[in-house]
Amino acid sequence: MDSGMNHKFKFSEGISLMIACKDQKEIDYYYEKLSAFPEAEMCGWLKDKFGVSWQLITPDFVKLDKNKKVMEALLEMKRLNLAKLKEAEEGR
DSSP: OOSSSOOSOOOOTTSEEEEEOSSHHHHHHHHHHHOOOGGGOBTTEEEOTTSOEEEEEOTTHHHHTTOHHHHHHHHTOSSOOHHHHHHHHTTO
16 A cells, blocks of 8 residues: 555455544544545544545544444534534433
């Protein structure tokens, strides 16, 4: 991947890179810097200009991942919104 040769492969969702973001500001930063295809954004996933898939996760993703209401809220999001995930966690 790091050579000047022409490779006969394309990136796909089969491989992605994960970024653990500390807060909403950092999540928004990575969306602005990396996302090149808004239609590919879903539940914290995005795709950059090279076709590489990225997953942005929350500071407490493992804990939130176990909460059904939070997961339902997450599945409705294109871009991560920590305030809405927190509201779902609290049952609001």
